Amino acid sequence: MDFNKQVIDEFRANNGQVGGSFEGARLLLLTTTGARSGKPHTTPLAYLPDGVERMLVIASAGGASNNPAWYHNLKANPRATVETGVLVFDVEAEVLEGTERDAAFARAVEGDPGWADYQAKTARTIPVVALRVIGPPRDSAPSGGAYLKLVHDGFRRELALIRKELSGSGGPGLGVQLRINCLTVCQGLHHHHTGEDTMMFPGLAERHPSLAPTLERLAKEHERITVLLEELKQALSGEDPLKVRAEIERLVDELEAHLTYEEEQLIPILDLA
Numbered sequence: 001m002d003f004n005k006q007v008i009d010e011f012r013a014n015n016g017q018v019g020g021s022f023e024g025a026r027l028l029l030l031t032t033t034g035a036r037s038g039k040p041h042t043t044p045l046a047y048l049p050d051g052v053e054r055m056l057v058i059a060s061a062g063g064a065s066n067n068p069a070w071y072h073n074l075k076a077n078p079r080a081t082v083e084t085g086v087l088v089f090d091v092e093a094e095v096l097e098g099t100e101r102d103a104a105f106a107r108a109v110e111g112d113p114g115w116a117d118y119q120a121k122t123a124r125t126i127p128v129v130a131l132r133v134i135g136p137p138r139d140s141a142p143s144g145g146a147y148l149k150l151v152h153d154g155f156r157r158e159l160a161l162i163r164k165e166l167s168g169s170g171g172p173g174l175g176v177q178l179r180i181n182c183l184t185v186c187q188g189l190h191h192h193h194t195g196e197d198t199m200m201f202p203g204l205a206e207r208h209p210s211l212a213p214t215l216e217r218l219a220k221e222h223e224r225i226t227v228l229l230e231e232l233k234q235a236l237s238g239e240d241p242l243k244v245r246a247e248i249e250r251l252v253d254e255l256e257a258h259l260t261y262e263e264e265q266l267i268p269i270l271d272l273a
Helices: 002-013 069-076 098-111 114-121 144-168 176-207 209-236 241-272
Strands: 027-033 040-046 054-058 079-083 088-095 128-138
Touching: 002 027, 002 040, 027 054, 027 069, 040 054, 040 069, 054 098, 069 088, 079 128, 098 114, 098 128, 098 176, 144 176, 144 241, 176 209, 176 241, 209 241
Parallel strands: none
Antiparallel strands: 027 040, 027 079, 054 128, 079 088, 088 128
8 A cells, every 4th residue: 555655646746657666667547436435546557558548457466366456446336537647537447358358468468478477376367457538538737838748748658668669579570569559659649639730729820820830830740740650550550560660760750859849839828828
């Protein structure tokens, strides 16, 4: 309990970044409703991306003989809350069964053999739980500029993890989960840029006509990044990790320049608003 509280406090204080045994891992905070107490119970968990509207968590409990408390809570009340360090989501949990569970667990093992070690320690079949996002996300950023920086930093962290995973991947092909990680960040970037193009940029253009050249440049950069995302998806349909790595590097270089320029130009204005 003390360890969990330390991780939770660090996670919330640093927008999802922690050190220690969770450093460099994809981590979320899952808040469930106690099956017996009815009180909120928050647990830090590693997770697997599974598209922009679903995350997978594994009830390993370190290979213990019993399922963890958060799993029992979700069985009693599937509605829960997820914090990613950038956004807060309401989710509904579904315990995966049969071949879907087995495929998801195999993907996890492919990325981290430690999951197989946990399974070997226990006679129970370790559950895999899908957390499906329901409703719009929330944030606690103090200003529009702070929110934009949080979102950008979230993409930066995810792309850094993918680059690390690509560098550490063995064998001639690409792992299934690694493909999903890449496709998930592609989806996320597409949704983020679509939201800016259709909502944020028109609003800024109306209130700040002098921003027209800046917004035009940003919109053109979105078009370029869309092309890069499509080329990355094409590379992911093949079996050449070197090609995927090259496309990731191209994306990261252009995206970082885009994010930096957008932050320099828009954060001061968004913070004033």
